[in-house]
Amino acid sequence: MGREVLLRPERCILCLACEVACAREHGSQERIWVIHHNGHGAPVSCRQCQTAPCVAVCPPQALEQRNGSVVLVAEKCTGCELCLWACPFGAMVLDTERGQAYKCDLCSSRQEEGLEPACVLTCPSQALVLNCVADFAARRRDVAGRAWAAGWTRRGR
Amino acid sequence: MSVFPTVCPFCGAGCRLGLRVEDGRVTGLEYLSDHPVALGALCSKGNAALEVLNHPDRLRQPLVREGNGWKEVGWEQALTMLASRLDDIRQNHGGPALAFLASAKATNEENYLFQKLARLLGSPHVDHCARLCHSPSVVGLSRAFGSGAMTNPIPDLAHSRCILILGSNFAENHPVVSRWVCEAKDRGGVVFVADPRRTPTAALADRYLPIRPGTDVALLNGMMRAILDEGLADWEFIRHRTVGFEEWRASLQGSTVEEHAAIAGVSPADIVAVARAYARAEASAIIYCMGVTQHTVGTDNVEACANLALLCGQIGRPGAGILPLRGQNNVQGACDMGALAEFLPGYAPVADPQARRRIAQAWGREDLPEGPGLSVVEIMHAAHEGRIRGMVVMGENPAVSDPATTETVAALGRLEFLVVQDLFLTETARLAHLVLPAACWAEKSGSYTNTERRVQWSEKVVDPPGEARPDLWIIGEMGRRLGVWGSVPTAGETLAEVARVVPAYGGITAERLRNTPAGLFWPCPNSSHPGTPILYRERFNTADGRGRFCPVTYQMPGEQPGAEFPLWMTTGRVTVHYNSGAMTRRAPSLSRYAPEVWVALHPQDTERLGLADGDEVEVRTPRGQVTARVQISQEVQPGQVFLPFHFPGVNTLTRPDLDRDARIPAYKVAACALEKGG
Numbered sequence: 001m002g003r004e005v006l007l008r009p010e011r012c013i014l015c016l017a018c019e020v021a022c023a024r025e026h027g028s029q030e031r032i033w034v035i036h037h038n039g040h041g042a043p044v045s046c047r048q049c050q051t052a053p054c055v056a057v058c059p060p061q062a063l064e065q066r067n068g069s070v071v072l073v074a075e076k077c078t079g080c081e082l083c084l085w086a087c088p089f090g091a092m093v094l095d096t097e098r099g100q101a102y103k104c105d106l107c108s109s110r111q112e113e114g115l116e117p118a119c120v121l122t123c124p125s126q127a128l129v130l131n132c133v134a135d136f137a138a139r140r141r142d143v144a145g146r147a148w149a150a151g152w153t154r155r156g157r
Numbered sequence: 158m159s160v161f162p163t164v165c166p167f168c169g170a171g172c173r174l175g176l177r178v179e180d181g182r183v184t185g186l187e188y189l190s191d192h193p194v195a196l197g198a199l200c201s202k203g204n205a206a207l208e209v210l211n212h213p214d215r216l217r218q219p220l221v222r223e224g225n226g227w228k229e230v231g232w233e234q235a236l237t238m239l240a241s242r243l244d245d246i247r248q249n250h251g252g253p254a255l256a257f258l259a260s261a262k263a264t265n266e267e268n269y270l271f272q273k274l275a276r277l278l279g280s281p282h283v284d285h286c287a288r289l290c291h292s293p294s295v296v297g298l299s300r301a302f303g304s305g306a307m308t309n310p311i312p313d314l315a316h317s318r319c320i321l322i323l324g325s326n327f328a329e330n331h332p333v334v335s336r337w338v339c340e341a342k343d344r345g346g347v348v349f350v351a352d353p354r355r356t357p358t359a360a361l362a363d364r365y366l367p368i369r370p371g372t373d374v375a376l377l378n379g380m381m382r383a384i385l386d387e388g389l390a391d392w393e394f395i396r397h398r399t400v401g402f403e404e405w406r407a408s409l410q411g412s413t414v415e416e417h418a419a420i421a422g423v424s425p426a427d428i429v430a431v432a433r434a435y436a437r438a439e440a441s442a443i444i445y446c447m448g449v450t451q452h453t454v455g456t457d458n459v460e461a462c463a464n465l466a467l468l469c470g471q472i473g474r475p476g477a478g479i480l481p482l483r484g485q486n487n488v489q490g491a492c493d494m495g496a497l498a499e500f501l502p503g504y505a506p507v508a509d510p511q512a513r514r515r516i517a518q519a520w521g522r523e524d525l526p527e528g529p530g531l532s533v534v535e536i537m538h539a540a541h542e543g544r545i546r547g548m549v550v551m552g553e554n555p556a557v558s559d560p561a562t563t564e565t566v567a568a569l570g571r572l573e574f575l576v577v578q579d580l581f582l583t584e585t586a587r588l589a590h591l592v593l594p595a596a597c598w599a600e601k602s603g604s605y606t607n608t609e610r611r612v613q614w615s616e617k618v619v620d621p622p623g624e625a626r627p628d629l630w631i632i633g634e635m636g637r638r639l640g641v642w643g644s645v646p647t648a649g650e651t652l653a654e655v656a657r658v659v660p661a662y663g664g665i666t667a668e669r670l671r672n673t674p675a676g677l678f679w680p681c682p683n684s685s686h687p688g689t690p691i692l693y694r695e696r697f698n699t700a701d702g703r704g705r706f707c708p709v710t711y712q713m714p715g716e717q718p719g720a721e722f723p724l725w726m727t728t729g730r731v732t733v734h735y736n737s738g739a740m741t742r743r744a745p746s747l748s749r750y751a752p753e754v755w756v757a758l759h760p761q762d763t764e765r766l767g768l769a770d771g772d773e774v775e776v777r778t779p780r781g782q783v784t785a786r787v788q789i790s791q792e793v794q795p796g797q798v799f800l801p802f803h804f805p806g807v808n809t810l811t812r813p814d815l816d817r818d819a820r821i822p823a824y825k826v827a828a829c830a831l832e833k834g835g
Contacts, residue, residue, distance in 0.1 A: 008339075010339070010342075011335070011336075011339045013328035013329075013332060013335045013357050013358075013360070013361070014328070014329075014357045014732070015200055015201055015328065015329065015332045015335075015357075015732050016201040016732060016733060016750065017198070017199060017200050017201045017203075017204055017332065019201075020201040020204040020205055020733075020746050020747065021199070021204045023746055024186065024204060024205075024207075024746065028746070038791055039355060039356075039357060039359065039360045039791065039792070040360055115187075118188070121188035121190070121197050121198070122188060122197075122198055122199050122204060123198060124195070124198040124199070124200050124332035124333040124335055124336060125328075125332065125333075125335035125336045125339055126196075126198070126336050126339070143343045143344075146344070146345070147343070147344065147345040150344070150345040151345060
């Protein structure tokens with residue numbers, strides 16, 4: 001399994017760094033949006049679904065599963081907007097000038113230079129991480145287990 | 158195409174900001190993961206830095222006021238005019254008729270040279286915006302510990318088992334601090350936030366205390382009362398490392414946790430829970446910021462924090478300390494360099510003749526102007542009364558940042574001569590007789606000291622636009638033309654002089670900093686000293702080496718809601734903007750989120766006042782009024798409103814009442830009235 005953009009929601013501080021970074025890297029067209037409600041929130045971007053509704057629905061097959069992520073081949077896109085309907089996360093949006101859809105591309109042009117996605121690198125609280133889900137879950141287990149064990153063994157003063 | 162590291166020009170976290178340069182122009186930004194605090198991260202502001210750097214509004218040529226407009230002139234004409242006008246005032250009215258506002262954004266070298274110029278010209282009136290934010294930290298922590306700075310580095314928070322956050326909204330204003338607080342939480346640490354406003358920082362808390370505005374002393378004294386009642390004080394520490402305990406304990410005699418809790422507006426159970434956790438944890442840290450300092454009792458609030466740390470021995474160890482988060486990228490450095498009315502470089506007190514003469518001799522003089530000089534708000538007062546006739550403002554925007562700014566603007570308008578050096582034609586620059594175009598962070602080399610006392614070097618990456626020049630050159634030329642010194646020094650030469658004059662910087666040179674990307678923590682007294690990340694491990698910086706308890710009792714804020722002004726008003730910051738907004742209001746990728754001023758109200762208040770989200774209202778205090786749009790918010794308490802001060806006019810509402818010791822204005826507490834209609 002490849003590395004994806006994953007989130008530790010308890011660390012999101014609504015700082016908007018990911019949005020601003022993504023917009024800068026993509027000509028002011030960010031593909032990540034910080035949604036907040038009552039002091040808490042989370043950045044929402046393409047989940048790179050393994051069985052992606054957008055891939056299933058795309059009439060010109062401009063969307064394809066590739067190496068664990070969902071890639072939009074812009075040249076094939078007709079701007080029919082069915083993928084916008086299909087995505088349950090609202091992670092697909094339309095460039096009205098070009099008449100084509102766009103979404104998180106895991107900073108593909110940065111990847112060509114061997115660089116990681118901007119949102120992950122910029123996140124001040126490290127809420128967004130680039131990792132494979134297995135390792136991500138293993139780290140969560142490690143943190144949880146240690147905290148429980150520390151609590152049981154802690155002595156007060 | 159290459160990537161060059163610089164120190165981010167925004168806040169005191171001092172993150173590394175990589176700049177991509179092509180053909181002498183900055184074309185992109187890169188994340189450099191080897192920075193010890195940020196690990197490559199940048200907040201929303203850092204991410205927008207290029208929009209400031211390359212902005213079309215950047216000043217490119219000196220400007221002389223001509224009627225209602227400006228005339229572009231060359232440097233020769235500008236500097237000749239500058240020297241002659243300042244010299245005129247000095248000859249006819251004396252050095253003290255001149256005032257100098259240094260810049261918390263400029264380098265250490267620039268600030269050092271600037272305050273040196275002021276004093277060698279015979280003026281004691283040099284100050285800067287630290288007065289408006291952390292002067293109580295400088296004064297209060299100096300009294301308690303012998304030094305006014307943050308005691309532990311930011312990453313050290315990961316070692317804290319209990320973190321008490323008072324009046325700090327670092328989630329918005331020092332975002333990278335959040336990572337380390339979250340690390341502490343992942344390791345089982347507990348986090349408390351006390352703030353009248355339920356900020357994004359409060360969302361990180363295990364327990365959030367919505368204290369009433371201005372009641373920090375009650376909260377802290379309540380905690381210390383509980384700690385004494387339950388025998389949780391660190392008696393060993395108190396006995397061996399402190400002085401003044403008995404007198405301090407007597408000041409709390411007879412009070413109860415319930416009494417303190419009632420003032421603070423939180424439950425006694427909450428106070429006791431936080432107190433127990435703080436006292437018992439293996440290592441506890443206090444993070445505080447403007448909510449603690451910006452009061453007429455700001456120094457008291459800081460001393461109460463220090464008392465708590467001393468009472469529980471939670472200082473001088475990994476994870477245990479007091480962390481006042483300094484705001485500007487170089488406000489710590491500007492203070493270290495003595496750009497303060499009561500301090501010379503290295504915090505040598507101006508009022509101490511011996512200390513003053515030591516510095517004077519280093520500068521080839523017998524003595525320097527006596528002091529303390531006037532502080533920021535007092536300078537404006539004096540300008541209004543005609544006692545200050547000429548002013549040099551470097552990289553500051555008092556026309557937006559000062560409290561009761563109507564008076565500041567009037568005062569600046571009364572000056573015979575005002576010169577402003579800045580990146581943009583700010584609201585303050587517009588009032589000047591002469592505006593000088595300055596280079597920004599990427600266009601000059603120098604050292605900056607972040608909030609951790611970490612001194613970092615930032616190398617020049619590109620040339621400034623047009624005729625803009627580094628402040629170091631501008632100040633150097635001023636001094637040369639006024640006969641103060643013979644030539645303009647380089648940054649390296651200036652830092653070398655700083656090392657001779659400021660013991661804590663004794664081992665810090667440009668060469669060493671260039672070779673130490675992680676920076677050096679002062680005190681770094683000599684070239685083989687590795688620097689001092691954690692302060693007070695063995696002794697405090699006081700004469701007897703002991704920490705000092707300072708008795709502090711609660712005092713009510715000087716302005717409270719009443720019949721005519723029935724609401725509490727507080728001002729503060731939001732994440733996409735920075736201070737006076739001179740930079741961020743010009744960055745489209747930031748200002749799109751917050752293009753204009755608003756006033757946040759609780760739904761109970763909007764319902765009672767018949768207001769809808771987006772309605773235009775007049776916010777009025779005894780000092781002025783401002784039009785703002787209503788924002789219904791769960792962040793504020795009923796009866797309290799909040800305005801972001803990043804927009805001109807908001808500070809016409811705030812109070813110029815000053816803390817007795819630190820002379821900081823009471824920004825955080827005022828009474829206001831709200832009326833519908835713009």
